[in-house]
Amino acid sequence: MASPQVLERTPSSLDDEKLHTSGSVSPEPFEDRKYSVFRSPFVQVNIVGACAFLSPGLWNSMNTLGAGGGQSPFLANAANSIVFGLMVLTCLLGSSITDRIGYRWALCLGAVGYAPYAGGLVLNKNSGASWLVYLGSVTCGLSAGLFWSVEGAIALGYPEPEKRGFYLAVWLAWRNAGQILGGAITLGLNAQGSGVGSISSVTYYVFIALQAVAPVVAILLSNPHQVTRKSRQPLQMTNHIGFFAEMREMGRLLARSEVLWLVPVSFMAQYTSPYINSWFSLYFTVRARALGAFVNACFGVLINFALGAFLDSNRLSKKIRARISFCFIMACLGGVWIWATVLQLEFIDDPPKLDWSDGTRFGRGLAMYLLFYSTYYAIQNQLYWSLSQLARHPTELLRLSSFLRGMESAGSAVGYGISAAKQLLFTVPLGINFGLWGVAFSTALMTIWRIGTSINYGVKK
Template sequence: MAETRSISASSYNNVPAHHEKRLWYRTTFFNAFVIGGVGFMAPGLWNAMNSLGAGGAQSPFLINAANALVFGLMGFLCLFGGPIANRIGLNWTLLLGAVGYPIYSAALYTNNRYGNVWFVLVGAVACGLSAGLFWASEGAVALGYPEPAKRGRYMNIWLWFRTGGPLVGGAIVLALNHSAEAKDRGKVGYKTYLIFIALQCVAVPLAIFLSPPDKVQRSDGSKVKIVLQSSWRAELLELWRLSCKKEILLLIPVFWAAYFNQYSSNFQTYYFGVRARALTGFLSTPTPILASNRFTDPDKGYFATLFSSWLISRFLDYKGVSTKNRITYSFCYVIVLHIIAWVYGWVVQEKYTANPPTFDWTDKGFVEGFFVLVLWEFSRQALQNWLYYLVSTMTDNISELSRLSGILRGQESFSQAVSFGLNTRNWYGGRVPLAVNTILLGLAVFPTLLVIKNHVPIEHDKNASTKLESRDEEEGAVQNNVESGKGNCVTGETVATKS
């Protein structure tokens, strides 16, 4: 027999904060390092292998097919990752999201050393399923845990770690593949993968240290807002409602455009030798010098990704401009970056189509081709940071944020799957994938501007809990159903419970 009881529409963060002792492992700063550390060793090192071009293989076509499978499965799991995270908890979702990465690296190792093909596809399935859960949980934590005034800063910390994975991985690859014998085209040494496998295995237990949302301690005293649905069915209906919202549908083209360019992998295998690919994999991620949260010594080596992330994140947190204007101005900046990057990319590609080179790092034309990759990465990272910030201003509820970040990453994953599939063919001169990328970026501008025009950012009011406490005292006691293992609160729903 089932009975029904009503739950007050107040959410967990509306309960007045008590003077609780701040624990370092519950702070947003520590949790940013947990999510960053897992990102560093799992997808970060995965990106390091792909930054070699084709996962370090001699031919890009098998790896591109495997990556298409990874991102196709990842897209579906990202979409449903929000409801899964809301039901089993963000920390367990993050743990499951890290499991598949070392399996895929092991598959690349067996392919490199023994020519095994089937394990690459099995590893791609495992990685795709895990990655979908990882990205849905990671996005919710990176955007929902920090104080709203520090979202850009913490998003940058998360990005530093995740991009630090390719940086360290690139250094490992470069150290193992720098000899004169690696000047020509070919594949990297198989020992490279063993280090990656070992490091990615560490990411799994690290995810356990992520705090549940209800235990996170923000510096401003506010709580992470949690409003969960009462059942799997209700979660899926809420996901469908959110997916059908006008602004989400209008953002789908830019979700696709943000990560569609996977031709960069083929560009490297076509025009660079092995050790040049190792060097571009190392240098196309920045080597910043950090002191007091600022870049110092401008003459030393911070390149595309981290510098791009730092630059736009600093502006997105700038309080001298309203949130709406920050979003608008940043998007204009992103448009200008992409125009510069793709015009330059087209010019260089046409030159290489007419006379295909194979560059070593000692060759005169190496820098010209290298900057194609730098500019593509710089512009792409700015767009990704902007998109995550935009999504974070659409809600102040981490449960809904997990669904939104899952939708965002899901669409990005579908676009990457199509792009990797497109690049399984040896298109003459790369004109077809470049044309598709350029057209998609152009088509994404107008609908995104419509969203920005009508978007009203949700501003965080840390005094809301005091106001709602008075209202609740008049209406009756607030009932909160907090699931201790998940750190979740069911609110605003009619819940059927068995008796």
């Protein structure tokens, strides 16, 4: 926790740009530094977005096809449980590692593990061997946790605070664009057949080639002290206090009540997707899954820009924006689980293989899938924006991002672990989803309801 002197003069929100002038950096704007378009927040966030497009974006594309694009979801679910289990550790260590090696190399190192994972899936498809799936899961888990923690901090910390919603949408749009491209490629290569099974090997080869480019793109990133805003305000997002001191600060952050109240909703944000991906894999044909992955990514771009515009709007107060957006998203998610329960009970008695030629039944299933992912994208955007309001200093943005991604990774690890059990009825994870939704909704309100108010989590302004 910051010193008492900092707490007395520092609000919990970073809207006050004076926060960027604390510490060892000169409080005067960098008037003598020439503004660089390349080092501007716009270009830098787009570099991070391009890396997100090539790495987690294409990874997500495979998983939104169901089971990593495979015929059976169980091997991919077991592998993903390993991925996210390791990511819990690397996400929570993300701030310490990044403080040591810098944002550029942290992003580069975080991007190297995705291609081996895709290589394992195609090897399993062609030969039945599973060793590279598990090895790729380890490399992906160790690197992706670092990528997840640093990308969010850049998207939150590099732009001006009043533009944060827009830049979050830009970053997430890049990530969704990976799914759009992946879905388009998969749809083009698999559209002729209406059968079930795995996507073609050529699809995987394209994914591997694109993911291998991501570390090269990451080298273009500028570290925070190199970024130039038009306002000439310097960024102080690193403090180089050492590994153990950084871990102590991370521990103090995680002990704050406003952060702890967000643990269930952060866990839930990723826990629910394994069920939907497995459900999609088992009940839809390959080309129907490709179509669904493509359309849902397009929806995600539109939803995130709409939500970003709302969160940046000055027509309503910050506290009203926070409450309306969060409650609306969670109410929609509750409706998704009611709809999913109705369909799941129907499919247990009569398991379908839905294709786009199946009319109304296909439309009902696809609509539920699309509505789920619409809320999935929106809740991630909402959580990042909400966490940015809790930071008492710019250096906390990386810690908060690492916290969020660590909790999301834990949710995914548990969700994929449960979904990997072949004998488990799908009504079991559905019931857990309902219970977790209720807990997450009620606890998160304890934090959401105080954003934009006169009391900043125990520190009166």
